[in-house]
Amino acid sequence: MHTVDLRGVSCPTNFVKAKLALEMLDEGAVVEFLLDDGEPVKNVPRSLKGEGHKLIGLKEADGHYVLTIEKVGE
Amino acid sequence: MADENKTSIDLNNLKAGGFIKERGRDLFTVRLRVPGGRMTVPRLKKIAEVAERFGGEFVHLSMRQSIELVNINFRDFDAVVAELGDGEQRVASCGARVRVPTACGGCEYNPNGLVDTQKAALEVDEKLFGTPTGHHKFKVGFAGCPFDCPKSATNDVGFQGAIWPELSKEECISCGLCAKSCTEGAIAMGDDGKPVFSADKCIYCGDCIKVCPTEAWKTGKIGYTVRIGGKWGRHPLVGTLFATFVPEERVVEFISVVLAWYKEKADGSGRVRIGDIIIKEGPDSLLSRLRPRFPEYVVEKTIAPQVISTQVGA
Structure with a gap:
């Protein structure tokens, strides 16, 4: 699975980077984003969901979060 | 002169x-x-x-x-x-009247806004602006969420957007974001990996609903938290809680009942704001006036508007 490390990237740059990463993928592709605790994990999942993508999972791991998203749409 | x-x-x-x-x-x-x-x-x-x-x-x-x-x-x-x-720009008012209502940007473009404060402000302006109170000025303000940028409780009647959250456990993926986001400590993760809600700590901000990645937290109730009796000036008062989850479409009706009580109870008191009348009459008088019309929203009991000490003068 494709993984995009967004740790150390602040809002809203992390969201924009996630958006760009999703643009490179085909519909139905599943990607993992590594997000910092705090504002990034509060904002990025909601914003990507707002863009229409499907949220498959969100788990805490060693002080950060792993967000799993399935790309929806072109 | x-x-x-x-x-x-x-x-x-x-x-x-x-x-x-x-x-x-x-x-x-x-x-x-x-x-x-x-x-x-x-x-x-x-x-x-x-x-x-x-x-x-x-x-x-x-x-x-x-x-x-x-x-x-x-x-x-x-x-x-x-x-x-x-350009259809009219002139405002001064004096012992219902003033132009204030409001935050509301919910149309501000992601924090829970309710449409702009719509409410326009409606109150259209229907109640300029109404003589017979006693003193009467200010109404609308805040879209508990951040309360418009400082709603410093108005004679202040409205604050509110959401009551309800959990749909089946849709919860146990990520724990809601518990982490709840600054009031109203949500903790239970032994089954699902959130446990402590209703008494909730201030109706809706952060849990906004942060939930799967929409397991849903809007149970939405409306306004209403505080009455606030003012600033020489002797400031902070308004106190009279109702919760008042529906957006009943705001004008609610203010009208408060105004009628004020007009009646302040009679003979001169130029006095409603907060001081509530202190004089006791908050139960206004609560029991509001309760028959708004039984599901008026709180059981409240306190009188709270005096802010300015530390100058007697």
């Missing part, structure tokens, strides 16, 4: 209409009516034209979101009103 006798203009009437006497001879400030602080760009342009033609070198942004034209000569009143009227 020797000139006053030579004119036929009633300065008190002018003040009631939003024309406020300035220091300089013949000069007035004209306060415009800008409910909720929302100003269309064409109106803003029109105001700028009128200010350039009739006013001073600047305008003043009032404490309650209006634009005030300064240095307007009273001889130009008719012309100013007529010019502004073309």
Whole structure:
């Protein structure tokens, strides 16, 4: 699975980077984003969901979060 | 002020209409009516034209979101009103009346906004603006969420957007974000990996609903938390809780009942704000007036408006 490390990237740059990463993928592709605790994990999942993508999972791991998203749409 | 006798203009009437006497001879400030602080760009342009033609070198942004034209000569009143009227910009009020309501940007573009404060402010402005109270000024303000940028509890009647969250456990993926986001400590993760809600700690901010990645947290109730009896000035009071989750479409009706109580109870007290009348009559008097019309929203009991010590004077 494709993984995009967004740790150390602040809002809203992390969201924009996630958006760009999703643009490179085909519909139905599943990607993992590594997000910092705090504002990034509060904002990025909601914003990507707002863009229409499907949220498959969100788990805490060693002080950060792993967000799993399935790309929806072109 | 020797000139006053030579004119036929009633300065008190002018003040009631939003024309406020300035220091300089013949000069007035004209306060415009800008409910909720929302100003269309064409109106803003029109105001700028009128200010350039009739006013001073600047305008003043009032404490309650209006634009005030300064240095307007009273001889130009008719012309100013007529010019502004073309762009449908009306003049505001002063005196013992319901004032222009204030509001935050609301929910249309601000992601924090829980309710449509702009809509509420426009409706109150349309239906209640200028209503004489018989006693003193009467201010209404709308905050879209518990951040409360408009400081709702410093109004005679202050509205604060509120959401009551409800959990759909099947849709929860146990990520724990809601518990982490809840600054009030109203959500903790239980042994089954699902959130446990402590209702008594919730301030109705809706953060859990906003942060939930799967929409497992849903809106159970939505409306306004209502605090009554606030004011600022020489002797500030903070309004206290009278109702929760008042539906957006019943705001005008709610204010009308409060106004009727105020008109009646302040009779003979002179120029006194509703907060001081609540302190005098006791909050139960107003609660029991509101309860028959709003039984599901009025709180069981409350406290009188809270005095803020200014530490100056007695």
